[in-house]
Amino acid sequence: MPILELREVSHYYFTKKGYTKALENISFSMEAGQFISLLGPSGCGKSTILSIVGRLLENTSGKVLIHNEPIDKNEAEIGYMLQQDYLFPWKTVLDNVMLGPKIQKRQNKELEDRAKKLLQEVGLGNVLSQYPKELSGGMRQRAALVRTLMNNPEIFLLDEPFSALDFQTKLKLEDLVATILKNYHKTTILVTHDIGEAIAMSDSIIIMHANPGRIAHVYDVPEVLRNETPMIARKHEAFQPLFDKIWQDLEETESKEKIGDST
Amino acid sequence: MKLTKDEKLFQQYQRGLLKEKRIVFTWQLSIAVIFFLSWEITSRFYIIDPLLFSSPTKIFELIITRISNGTMFSHISITLFETLLGFLIGTIGGVLIATSLWYSDRFANIMDPYLVIFNAMPKVALGPILIVALGPGYMSIIAMGFIISVIVTTLVVYRAFLEVDQNYTMVLRSFGATKSQIFKEAIFPAALPVMISTLKVNVGLSWVGVIVGEYLVSKQGLGYLIIYGFQVFDFTLVMSSLVIIAILAALMYKGVEKLEHWLIRHTK
Numbered sequence: 001m002p003i004l005e006l007r008e009v010s011h012y013y014f015t016k017k018g019y020t021k022a023l024e025n026i027s028f029s030m031e032a033g034q035f036i037s038l039l040g041p042s043g044c045g046k047s048t049i050l051s052i053v054g055r056l057l058e059n060t061s062g063k064v065l066i067h068n069e070p071i072d073k074n075e076a077e078i079g080y081m082l083q084q085d086y087l088f089p090w091k092t093v094l095d096n097v098m099l100g101p102k103i104q105k106r107q108n109k110e111l112e113d114r115a116k117k118l119l120q121e122v123g124l125g126n127v128l129s130q131y132p133k134e135l136s137g138g139m140r141q142r143a144a145l146v147r148t149l150m151n152n153p154e155i156f157l158l159d160e161p162f163s164a165l166d167f168q169t170k171l172k173l174e175d176l177v178a179t180i181l182k183n184y185h186k187t188t189i190l191v192t193h194d195i196g197e198a199i200a201m202s203d204s205i206i207i208m209h210a211n212p213g214r215i216a217h218v219y220d221v222p223e224v225l226r227n228e229t230p231m232i233a234r235k236h237e238a239f240q241p242l243f244d245k246i247w248q249d250l251e252e253t254e255s256k257e258k259i260g261d262s263t
Numbered sequence: 264m265k266l267t268k269d270e271k272l273f274q275q276y277q278r279g280l281l282k283e284k285r286i287v288f289t290w291q292l293s294i295a296v297i298f299f300l301s302w303e304i305t306s307r308f309y310i311i312d313p314l315l316f317s318s319p320t321k322i323f324e325l326i327i328t329r330i331s332n333g334t335m336f337s338h339i340s341i342t343l344f345e346t347l348l349g350f351l352i353g354t355i356g357g358v359l360i361a362t363s364l365w366y367s368d369r370f371a372n373i374m375d376p377y378l379v380i381f382n383a384m385p386k387v388a389l390g391p392i393l394i395v396a397l398g399p400g401y402m403s404i405i406a407m408g409f410i411i412s413v414i415v416t417t418l419v420v421y422r423a424f425l426e427v428d429q430n431y432t433m434v435l436r437s438f439g440a441t442k443s444q445i446f447k448e449a450i451f452p453a454a455l456p457v458m459i460s461t462l463k464v465n466v467g468l469s470w471v472g473v474i475v476g477e478y479l480v481s482k483q484g485l486g487y488l489i490i491y492g493f494q495v496f497d498f499t500l501v502m503s504s505l506v507i508i509a510i511l512a513a514l515m516y517k518g519v520e521k522l523e524h525w526l527i528r529h530t531k
Binding site: 054055080102 | 428430431433434435436437438439440444448449452453
């Protein structure tokens, strides 16, 4: 049974002046523990899908099911990681991480110990009482990861969480996030515009087209790459052929859309 | 003790800073000295009319005698009390109204034209109405101090609430936060620096409100002394009151600045 299923989901953004169709007939499903990437040009509705799955937006039409129940009736925790860490600057690292439990009024010693253990695990054990501005970008993003993990979400949504980091930090963090998500058996959707990142991290890749956002192709990442950490997968011989294929796919859509625009 | 080259450079830098500070202070002092000295001299030699412009020594004497015989204290305390109260009620009231506007977009939309009108209106023009409504006492003076700062506070703080990065709200919503939790955890602390800077503006505004209020009705206070001195042609009294107001307002401003530093240290 799939943990998450989208059936012909469409979404419109309404403004005073008119509307835009952000998504058109999006359908896919995910098994528990699966890692999917959404790849495509800006404006293809990648982030809209995340917002809908994250219950921040309600889709205009179609169905979103979690454990075969409509998403608004199901209480499964869904975790969000954004482009920037959005740690609260006036809270310490530990207080930031404990934010979820605080909001849900279930703070206790046990959870605090868990928070400390998780922070230790991502290498932040010695900065618990420091403030976010005292941390580097990579450290902050790791703290944000722990903040999301604290609520034990079944589904993890990553909205370009590595795009604001320098290349080395980005590669290291990819490894860390991939390992942790695999260890905790999380179902994950990653939104990215980095083809390499998508191949290195995910089990399958959904290529999207813009105007309106729709699914163009789905690529399954070869088994050999899936079993490796992102850092090693990037160096694997199976990596480049898939990269080239997806690159070409995206190029073609882009040129098609340009022709489409001029007519 | 021998110093390394680096330490020497650092000392040189520190000496440079100290020197700059001294230059600035010297200029500040000279401006004050020249101002008061030329005031005193021109007044003594009747270049300006001493009856109208008084002189620093006369003002100083008056303040000293009035303070030592206790006839100044009640005026100072009543004005200070009215100003502080007007300032506090205006600021807190403004933040509360801004909060309710933030809570309900519909309420904000409904209130919008009224806020624009109230903001554009010269608040001191409401003086007579306040006096009729609240009586010719300190109530209407405090109301004056309040009304002059409350709308500006409301508008500035509300804008600050709206400008808080939406992504903080999004993080909280993904944890299932309620609207009041979002306000408490993200909106209020993020807007705190703006709120503190409105405090600084409000210090000045409350003084305006209270002094104008005292012009209109009171029988006590520094504003009353100014009007009284004007009517009996005692400009030394007018000037003395002005000097005291300037000192008190500056002290209050400095106090708010201290509060600002303290809050920033303890919230960031």
